[in-house]
Amino acid sequence: MSKTKYIFVTGGVSSSLGKGIISASISKLLKSRGFSVTTQKLDPYINIDPGTLNPYEHGECYVTEDGAETDLDLGHYERFSNVPTSQANNITTGIIYQTVITKEREGEYLGETVQVIPHITDEIKYRIMLLANRGNYDFVITEIGGTVGDIESLPYIEAVRQMRWELGKDCVVVHLTLVPYLAAAGELKTKPTQHSVKTLLESGVQPDIIVCRTEKHLSENLKKKIALFCNVSPTSVIECIDAESIYDVPLLMHEEGLDNEILKKVKVKCNQEPDLADWEKFLYKLKNPKCEVSIGLVGKYVELKDAYKSINESFVHAGAANQAKVNVRLVHSETVNDSNAAEKLAGLDGILVAPGFGHRGIEGKITAIQYARENGIPFLGICLGMQCAVVEFGRHVLGMEGANSTEFDKTTGYPVIDMMEMQKKISGMGGTMRLGAYPCRLKKGSKVFDIYHTENISERHRHRYEFNNAYLEKYQKAGMIAVGINEKDNLVEIVELKGHPWFIGVQFHPEFKSTVANTHPLFKAFVKAAIDQSSKKKSAKGKKA
Numbered sequence: 432m433s434k435t436k437y438i439f440v441t442g443g444v445s446s447s448l449g450k451g452i453i454s455a456s457i458s459k460l461l462k463s464r465g466f467s468v469t470t471q472k473l474d475p476y477i478n479i480d481p482g483t484l485n486p487y488e489h490g491e492c493y494v495t496e497d498g499a500e501t502d503l504d505l506g507h508y509e510r511f512s513n514v515p516t517s518q519a520n521n522i523t524t525g526i527i528y529q530t531v532i533t534k535e536r537e538g539e540y541l542g543e544t545v546q547v548i549p550h551i552t553d554e555i556k557y558r559i560m561l562l563a564n565r566g567n568y569d570f571v572i573t574e575i576g577g578t579v580g581d582i583e584s585l586p587y588i589e590a591v592r593q594m595r596w597e598l599g600k601d602c603v604v605v606h607l608t609l610v611p612y613l614a615a616a617g618e619l620k621t622k623p624t625q626h627s628v629k630t631l632l633e634s635g636v637q638p639d640i641i642v643c644r645t646e647k648h649l650s651e652n653l654k655k656k657i658a659l660f661c662n663v664s665p666t667s668v669i670e671c672i673d674a675e676s677i678y679d680v681p682l683l684m685h686e687e688g689l690d691n692e693i694l695k696k697v698k699v700k701c702n703q704e705p706d707l708a709d710w711e712k713f714l715y716k717l718k719n720p721k722c723e724v725s726i727g728l729v730g731k732y733v734e735l736k737d738a739y740k741s742i743n744e745s746f747v748h749a750g751a752a753n754q755a756k757v758n759v760r761l762v763h764s765e766t767v768n769d770s771n772a773a774e775k776l777a778g779l780d781g782i783l784v785a786p787g788f789g790h791r792g793i794e795g796k797i798t799a800i801q802y803a804r805e806n807g808i809p810f811l812g813i814c815l816g817m818q819c820a821v822v823e824f825g826r827h828v829l830g831m832e833g834a835n836s837t838e839f840d841k842t843t844g845y846p847v848i849d850m851m852e853m854q855k856k857i858s859g860m861g862g863t864m865r866l867g868a869y870p871c872r873l874k875k876g877s878k879v880f881d882i883y884h885t886e887n888i889s890e891r892h893r894h895r896y897e898f899n900n901a902y903l904e905k906y907q908k909a910g911m912i913a914v915g916i917n918e919k920d921n922l923v924e925i926v927e928l929k930g931h932p933w934f935i936g937v938q939f940h941p942e943f944k945s946t947v948a949n950t951h952p953l954f955k956a957f958v959k960a961a962i963d964q965s966s967k968k969k970s971a972k973g974k975k976a
């Protein structure tokens with residue numbers, strides 16, 4: 432395709448309608464038709480990135496290959512399209528203003544009055560088009576965070592208006608709204624959609640396609656009504672009915688004709704139907720499991736649906752890959768202690784100890800790990816989860832009482848997890864960690880080597896603390912082996928326990944690299960180990976009976 436086309440996804444009526452999933456689905460559908468696509472999120476908050484945001488505020492912070500701390504929607508984009516994102520795929524109002532103000536201080540505006548229009552909007556447009564220029568993409572999909580009518584997203588909507596004016600048919604605006612069902616009236620209501628389109632029109636943006644989130648099917652008449660009130664053709668009113676799984680959405684959107692409608696609007700001819708055979712195979716396996724396992728997710732944010740988003744989705748991928756239903760049981764780390772561990776963790780076929788920052792819930796995580804280690808339950812520790820496994824082993828196997836990470840106890844006699852020398856000099860918050868992809872070499876003969884089937888891997892990181900190599904020899908002698916090493920900086924990236932059925936701790940975040948097309952090998956193997964554990968339990972029970 433000669434010229435890049437821009438697809439903007441806006442949202443109306445309510446937040447949490449799933450703009451991220453719609454954007455990811457569009458990207459999946461266009462990619463499966465053979466186009467090159469990238470997906471971007473514009474976030475209206477003033478933080479530079481979500482790295483410093485509390486998960487209570489914003490859910491998980493997703494990390495890209497190039498080490499950007501980004502919105503969790505980028506995780507959806509990658510999981511659906513299997514195309515890696517980067518720093519440039521997540522722009523915040525904070526970044527835009529910081530750039531413009533820095534330019535102003537450097538005198539780049541030559542004495543002009545610096546204003547929202549054109550300076551802020553120019554910077555927004557530059558960031559959208561930069562993505563196209565860099566990757567030479569056929570399509571750039573830009574999701575605008577927030578809901579139309581929000582004061583803070585106005586500059587983004589204005590940038591969309593300008594781009595449409597300047598690029599004409601190379602732009603298409605997809606507006607996602609809610610068509611609520613009023614049980615008392617027994618009817619679906621279109622008024623909120625009409626109002627949200629009016630709000631967009633006030634900013635000079637006429638949507639081309641309206642995607643309607645709904646819990647009941649939209650009749651042809653209702654679609655016609657929305658079309659009439661919102662100045663679009665009835666074929667541009669797309670039903671988006673509540674789905675059993677987010678992974679159904681690309682197929683549903685294709686059935687409803689969303690990708691066709693987009694191609695029509697930007698005048699791109701494409702005779703190739705999307706190739707969704709692998710996607711359908713994945714969904715078949717997901718929906719037709721042959722067995723079930725229970726895996727405990729031990730963390731301190733378990734009451735938050737989005738805090739461990741990528742971990743939960745990795746389990747969905749790994750479940751499908753094993754044709755098993757993975758029931759993830761959330762275990763609040765603050766509630767686990769020595770006297771209730773057996774009861775809290777009873778019946779689990781695997782235990783995952785989650786990443787995290789700060790002291791809260793640490794002792795519960797350590798107790799859960801001790802339980803998994805002593806009872807031969809498959810264990811996966813991610814980042815802080817791996818660090819806790821090292822602390823646990825130090826305290827209970829090596830007899831180092833009070834062993835700890837210096838993140839939690841600066842004066843511990845056994846600092847088995849400690850800050851890297853290069854991190855000690857950094858004082859500010861945000862982007863000051865070991866972030867993004869780093870290479871790791873696996874030891875031949877280890878479990879992880881068999882899992883990855885290769886010696887050299889690359890995984891994404893987000894942490895400040897590391898295994899303290901001063902203790903390495905002691906650990907290895909006692910059976911906790913460093914099986915993955917970053918050779919350049921001599922850092923332990925993976926530990927494995929000898930004599931345990933499946934006990935692996937990783938300093939990196941495998942969950943950020945699991946996609947529908949490429950289930951992460953560690954998650955796949957972990958679920959397989961949980962299945963083995965569950966059948967072992969069943970056959971032991973059978974023998975007893």
Ligand code: GLN
Pocket residue numbers: 785786787788789813814815816838893894895896897
């Ligand atoms: N808090 C730990 C560190 O900074 C672990 C971080 C994490 O789990 N992502 O090293």
